[in-house]
Amino acid sequence: MTGKKHTEWSVMRNICWLMKNPVKTVSIVLICCLTGCRSGPGDGEIVARVGDAVLTREALARFMTWEGLKPYQENVYVERWINRELLYQEARKKKLDQNDELRWELELIEKEWMIHRLLEHTYREKIQITENEVRTYYDENQEQFRIEEDEVRAFHILTRDRSEANLARQEITAGRQFEEVARERSIGMFRNKGGDMGYVRRGDIIPELSRVLFALSEGALSNxxxxxxxxxxxxAVKKRRQGDIKDLGDVRDDIIQRLRVSRERAVYYDLLFQLQNQTKVEVEIPGAGTALDDTAEYSPRQPF
Structure with a gap:
């Protein structure tokens, strides 16, 4: 494989990964574009500075949202930004930004991202899922929503010492909302969700919790x-038995996603058909054509 072909394959493979991870794509592309921007003091509160480059409070908030970071993780992102900026500036010093191959790679990434944005815009314009459609799908496909194993929707608090757990229990039994206490006192991974673990099965949690949880009645709080x-x-907030049908409220988001994927596929091929009829397309490779292949593997988030 020649160097050029190898590079092209590597770039397209990376683009496929980026399109499967749109949040990361936004962050990576914008970091590439924006870390070189020089914002003066008038552009907002400055959080960090590397040479002439600055990170403003507004930019920090945007980046953290794109990367799914929480407010308490500010320092994590600031350190990440500083490290990237140091490396970026070193690359500029070595004139790597003047490399034709790099520019070609960036053009490919920009093109694929613009296609992604076009499709997202088209889907938003043309696809609306109504509550009646959701209800109809639910009524006609209930077997898909049958419970395979007993499960319980659980809320959980984890503390380092018994006294803290006792205090949390006293507050809850006195009438304070479980979610409030969990956010304040829990050190568990579901703290930011108010302790909401969603529906769990016996094997999903440690035996000490599983034995107690599945013995509780609905609404009961453990010792x-x-x-x-x-x-x-x-x-134990709510129990579902094996063989039960999940409530519509519990599967609404899943149904909407299924309907959306189906509609996006149709919209995607309709758009391609329309564009091919509007635009002169010439193919110089014998045997190749532009006919739409609706049997090809399709993903609405990566239709390339």
């Missing part, structure tokens, strides 16, 4: 439970 991880409180 303090000790494990190797610390001290726990767990609440």
């Amino acid at each position: 303090v439970i000790r494990s190797d991880y610390g001290f726990h409180l767990i609440k």
Whole structure:
């Protein structure tokens, strides 16, 4: 394989990954474009500076949103930005930005991202999922939503010591919302969701919690439970038995996504058909054509 062909294959493989990870794509492309921007003091509060490059509070907030970071992770992103800026400036010093191959790669990434944005815009314009359509799909496909194994929607609090867990339990039994207490006192991974673990099955959680959770009645709160991880409180919000049909409210988002994927596929091929009829297309390779192949593997988020 020649160097040029190898590079082209590598770039297209990276583009495929980027299009499968649109949030990361935005961050990577914008970091490439914006870390070189020089914003003066009048552009907003400056959070960090590397040479002449600055990171403003507004830019920090945008980047953190794109990368799914929480407010308490500001320092994580600032450090990441500083490191990227140092490397970027070093690359500029070595005149790597003047490399034709790099410019070609960036053009490919820009082109694929613009296509992605066009499709997203087209989907928003043409696709509307109504509540009646969701209900109809649910009624006609209930077997798809049958519970395969007993499960419980659970809320969970984890603390380092028993006294903290006891205090959390006292507050909840006194009438304070479980979610508020979890956000304030829990050190568990579901803290920012108010302790909401969603629906769990017996094997999804440690045995110490599973035994207690599946023995609780709906709405009941456990006593303090000790494990190797610390001290726990767990609440059984709702139980679903094997063979039950999930409530519409529990599967609405899933149904909307299924309907959307189906509609996006149709819109995608309609758009291509329209563009091919509007534009002169010539193919110089014998045997190749521009006929639409609707049997090809399709993903609405990566239709290339």
